[in-house]
Amino acid sequence: MALSEVDRGLIAATQSGLPLVPRPYEALGAALGVSAEAVRERLAGMLASGLIRRIGAVPNHYKLGFAANGMSVWDVADERVDALGARVAALPGVSHCYRRPRRLPDWPYNLFAMLHGRSRDEVQRQARDIEALLGSACRGHDVLYSTAILKKTGLRLRED
Amino acid sequence: MRPDDTAWGDPVDARLIEHLHGGFPLVDRPFAQVADELGLTEDEVIERLTRLLARGVLTRFGPLFQIERAGGAFVLAAISVPEARFDAVARIVNAWPEVAHNYRRESAHRRGGGCACATHRASAAATPLNMWFVVGAESPAAAEAVLQRIEVETGLPVLRLPKEREYKVELKLPIAEAGRGAV
Numbered sequence: 001m002a003l004s005e006v007d008r009g010l011i012a013a014t015q016s017g018l019p020l021v022p023r024p025y026e027a028l029g030a031a032l033g034v035s036a037e038a039v040r041e042r043l044a045g046m047l048a049s050g051l052i053r054r055i056g057a058v059p060n061h062y063k064l065g066f067a068a069n070g071m072s073v074w075d076v077a078d079e080r081v082d083a084l085g086a087r088v089a090a091l092p093g094v095s096h097c098y099r100r101p102r103r104l105p106d107w108p109y110n111l112f113a114m115l116h117g118r119s120r121d122e123v124q125r126q127a128r129d130i131e132a133l134l135g136s137a138c139r140g141h142d143v144l145y146s147t148a149i150l151k152k153t154g155l156r157l158r159e160d
Numbered sequence: 161m162r163p164d165d166t167a168w169g170d171p172v173d174a175r176l177i178e179h180l181h182g183g184f185p186l187v188d189r190p191f192a193q194v195a196d197e198l199g200l201t202e203d204e205v206i207e208r209l210t211r212l213l214a215r216g217v218l219t220r221f222g223p224l225f226q227i228e229r230a231g232g233a234f235v236l237a238a239i240s241v242p243e244a245r246f247d248a249v250a251r252i253v254n255a256w257p258e259v260a261h262n263y264r265r266e267s268a269h270r271r272g273g274g275c276a277c278a279t280h281r282a283s284a285a286a287t288p289l290n291m292w293f294v295v296g297a298e299s300p301a302a303a304e305a306v307l308q309r310i311e312v313e314t315g316l317p318v319l320r321l322p323k324e325r326e327y328k329v330e331l332k333l334p335i336a337e338a339g340r341g342a343v
Contacts, residue, residue, distance in 0.1 A: 003298070010223075014223050016220075017213070020210050020221070022189050022192065023189060025190075040186040044186055051225060051227075051229040051230055052224065053225070054181070054183070054223075054224050055183070055184040055222065056180045056183065057177050057209075057220075060218065060219050063215075064177075070268070071265060071292070085325070088327065094328065096328060097326075097328040098327065099327070106319060107238075107319060107321070112236075124268075142267050143267070143268040144266065144267050145266055145268065146292075148264040150253075150262040150291070151250075151253075151293070152261040
């Protein structure tokens with residue numbers, strides 16, 4: 001499925017966010033040359049198709065008191081990673097959970113779980129819970145803590 | 161931006177942020193509807209959101225796109241950056257609009273984590289993968305083109321870790337509780 005011209009226009013017009021005015025969809029429509037109703041219909045359509053995951057606020061976890069952010073990474077047996085990944089995803093504190101390829105010898109880990117806590121101790125406890133859940137299926141792990149946000153803008157499409 | 165767990169703790173802001181995690185109404189005056197649901201005024205909701213964005217408590221307010229559904233790709237990438245070049249490399253990477261976010265990271269195993277297994281002994285000897293960023297583009301080929309350009313401009317190899325499977329995205333964190341904790 002390729003992007004339609006209207007969808008592309010909507011992505012470009014909202015990539016830095018919705019206009020903070022009483023009638024944001026009307027403002028978007030005016031910028032794109034369509035009606036407010038057409039904007040709402042397309043946004044609803046993109047929500048239904050999953051192209052839009054949600055419409056809402058993206059918090060800066062640091063400023064909300066979740067000062068510790070750890071990317072926990074695990075080397076899990078291939079035949080068990082999908083079943084275990086789904087269970088890891090359900091643990092409290094896990095915000096995102098993905099399977100990614102190993103890149104040997106540089107990178108031996110195939111399961112990623114993002115952990116958030118008010119302190120590194122809290123994140124370490126979450127990592128220990130994952131370690132217990134994975135048991136013998138796990139051959140090694142690491143936790144990479146973020147120490148600075150260098151950039152956080154979200155998706156930007158090229159204008160050209 | 162450095163971690164900051166004390167700058168914020170307004171309970172109305174906390175309720176607003178939690179309420180606005182998703183499901184922003186697709187109606188003529190959505191901020192007025194949200195205001196009704198929270199017992200605020202439309203002006204107050206807009207004013208608070210404007211302030212939260214300006215202060216960086218929110219990084220964004222609007223639709224979150226899952227570009228894979230339209231043929232696009234997000235690729236997690238990592239570089240081992242020598243410390244002396246860290247800021248210069250960050251400037252090169254961040255200049256690409258396709259780079260959606262970029263974090264400096266350090267391994268727990270490098271801080272006396274006590275892990276002595278062969279994997280970690282080996283990785284501890286090399287320059288750590290200390291820069292982690294996500295490239296989002298309209299196609300996997302477009303994402304790869306950006307990664308190749310970053311390799312050329314920085315002269316450093318980029319580890320590509322594309323998503324193979326998604327088990328979960330975006331936990332809704334207990335923000336109101338965090339706000340109280342931070343006061």
